[in-house]
Every structure is written in structure tokens, then in C-alpha cells.
Amino acid sequence: MVFEPPQRLVRALGETAPDGDGWLETLPQAVRQAVALRELTVDRVQAPGGRTSLVVLVRRADGSPAVLKLAPPRFRPEAERAALTHWDGLGAVQLLEGPTTPGALLLERLHPDVSVRSLPEAKALLEAAGTLRRLWVEPPVGHPFESVAERTGRQAEAMRASASTEPDVAALVDAALAAREGLLAAPPEHLLLHGTFRQSKVLAGERMPWLAVGPDPVAGERAFDLARLVRDRVEDLIASPSGAASTRRRVKRLAESLELDQERVRGWTLFRAVESGVRALRVGRRKDAELLLEFAGWL
CATH class of the missing domain: 3.90.1200.10 (Aminoglycoside phosphotransferase (APH), C-terminal lobe)
Structure with a gap:
């Protein structure tokens, strides 16, 4: 998979870590690994996207739509995982089961533009x-x-x-x-x-x-x-x-x-x-x- 992270994300990460932390440089490889591990097919990167994470619209092996979200450690993705697990879909997006890798969440797909x-x-x-x-x-x-x-x-x-x-x-x-x-x-x-x-x-x-x-x-x-x-x-x-x-x-x-x-x-x-x-x-x-x-x- 070849992609460019949305510029909104690049600018925001530059504000929070002006000297860089290496996360953007390793992001393409992290996406490829997360996609392969979960047997996902990529539809597209959500743009303009957020300021703290990369959001990729994907499909699971059975064809069902989902969202793959990757965030740097400083934005606490593991705390988000814990909160979504605790809410278990009540009022919040559902965390989907499957392989777990640090900083990567597989989520129920909502309507990202609405x-x-x-x-x-x-x-x-x-x-x-x-x-x-x-x-x-x-x-x-x-x-x-x-x-x-x-x-x-x-x-x-x-x-x-x-x-x-x-x-x-x-x-x-x-x-x-x-x-x-x-x-x-x-x-x-x-x-x-x-x-x-x-x-x-x-x-x-x-x-x-x-x-x-x-x-x-x-x-x-x-x-x-x-x-x-x-x-x-x-x-x-x-x-x-x-x-x-x-x-x-x-x-x-x-x-x-x-x-x-x-x-x-x-x-x-x-x-x-x-x-x-x-x-x-x-x-x-x-x-x-x-x-x-x-x-x-x-x-």
C-alpha cells in the first residue's frame, strides 16, 4: 500500500512534536503490518482526517466494512482501547475483535462524513x-x-x-x-x-x-x-x-x-x-x- 498521510495530520503532529518522534516515518510500514495481520482490504485513507491519528477505511476478510485507526503513543491509543472496551458499544463506536497491535485499533465503520x-x-x-x-x-x-x-x-x-x-x-x-x-x-x-x-x-x-x-x-x-x-x-x-x-x-x-x-x-x-x-x-x-x-x- 502506497499513501501519503493527510496534511492536516502532518501539520498537527508537527505542532505537538516540533522535533519529530519518528512516528510518521514508520507509519507506512505500521499500516501495512496492521492490514496484513488482520487480513484487511484498504478502501481509502479518510481525508482530511483527524489531528492525532490516521484513519483508514477498510474491509475485513468477510467483506464487512471497518475502520483501522493508528495513533502515536503520545495520544494514548491504548487508553482509547481500554475505554472502548469498557463502553462495549454503548454510546460509542464498537471496538472489533481480532489481533491486537500497539497503537492500532480496528473499529466499527460509521458514516465518517456525517x-x-x-x-x-x-x-x-x-x-x-x-x-x-x-x-x-x-x-x-x-x-x-x-x-x-x-x-x-x-x-x-x-x-x-x-x-x-x-x-x-x-x-x-x-x-x-x-x-x-x-x-x-x-x-x-x-x-x-x-x-x-x-x-x-x-x-x-x-x-x-x-x-x-x-x-x-x-x-x-x-x-x-x-x-x-x-x-x-x-x-x-x-x-x-x-x-x-x-x-x-x-x-x-x-x-x-x-x-x-x-x-x-x-x-x-x-x-x-x-x-x-x-x-x-x-x-x-x-x-x-x-x-x-x-x-x-x-x-
Whole structure:
């Protein structure tokens, strides 16, 4: 099999590992090995694809469609495998049985070009929230998932370092870090979370109308999982004269629909928006950073 990885993936990997880690160089061989081991036939590479993994549309030996997903170790593919195994298809894409190789997952094929994002906004939020609710379960005993405190702790250190070189964002960083400290002081629960949930992570399926894909699982409180969903379609929010009011209404509506504390949803949304904005600044995506930080200022 001869292929070029999608440029979106190449650019994103360059941002997260500017000096490279050798994964892209070994990717063609890893794909060939994974395909041969599982006796797969390749249909095509999904493009533009994701920012953290290569997605290949394949067929199994019996002709049934599937997806082969390969990701570098720094994006925790084995944690994703563990989460999908635990969910066992309830609200999430099904992990298919077969040979196991590090960093490679064989998944049920959904409709990769049809996400909840294709629906009108109100309907999209409703369907996405309903899908997310099914994923919030007790993690398995001895689970491998990092906690919200651990993940955001690393992010907080990077935010502090960036704030020292970007004084314009210092006030927002301080507010985000203060929100995190308050939220971690008394977490209300410790559940398995998707970790990177948004509308584009919910795809149409045959087995169920909508199923979640692409988790970066973490264990913690549910409000953390809503934070990325609150800022979906951020470009539309920023362009709207009522964007700030719409954002606050969205926080309220999502919190109420899932019976969560509105202030905890707001706090995690603030932290995660500022973290994403500061990270975008750090890698030179200034336009993205400006959108995210303006959004964060509304919270």
C-alpha cells in the first residue's frame, strides 16, 4: 500500500512534536503490518482526517466494512482501547475483535462524513448531549485512565509558562487557573469521561443513530466533558452580535439538560478555552487563539 498521510495530520503532529518522534516515518510500514495481520482490504485513507491519528477505511476478510485507526503513543491509543472496551458499544463506536497491535485499533465503520454538526444547532446540542450521557459510567477497577486533576495539572504548568511570555493573556490565565483550583477542591464524582467531546466526534451509525468516536479518556466529573461542547461552532458565536449572551445561555441549557451545576460547567469551559487558546498561541495559530480567548472572556 502506497499513501501519503493527510496534511492536516502532518501539520498537527508537527505542532505537538516540533522535533519529530519518528512516528510518521514508520507509519507506512505500521499500516501495512496492521492490514496484513488482520487480513484487511484498504478502501481509502479518510481525508482530511483527524489531528492525532490516521484513519483508514477498510474491509475485513468477510467483506464487512471497518475502520483501522493508528495513533502515536503520545495520544494514548491504548487508553482509547481500554475505554472502548469498557463502553462495549454503548454510546460509542464498537471496538472489533481480532489481533491486537500497539497503537492500532480496528473499529466499527460509521458514516465518517456525517456528524451531529450537520444538524441545526439546537438539535445538534440535544443529540450530542444524549450521546455523552451514555458514556458517563464508573471506570473499571484498576483502570489506566489519568484523572482530570493530572491532565489539567500538566496543562496548567504550560499555561503559566506561556503567560510569562504573553502578558496580554495573563489575566485570563489567572482566572482559568483559579477556576481549576476551586473545581478540584471538591470534585462531586469520578466517572469515565470521553475527554475531548464535541459535535464532530459524534457520527451517524447503522447500529444506533449517533455514536461517539475519538475519545481521549479521562476520569473525573461530568462538567469537564461538557466544556468543549459548549464552545462548538465558536466561529459562529464570535461572529454573532449576541455571541456572549448565546454562550451563557448554552452553558445554562446544557447544564440543566444533564442535571449538572451550571457554575462547574462554566468553570471548566473557561479553563479549557483558555488552555486551548494559549496552546494555539504557543504553536503560532494566532487566529484560532484570538477566537478562543475572546470566547473565554465572555465566561
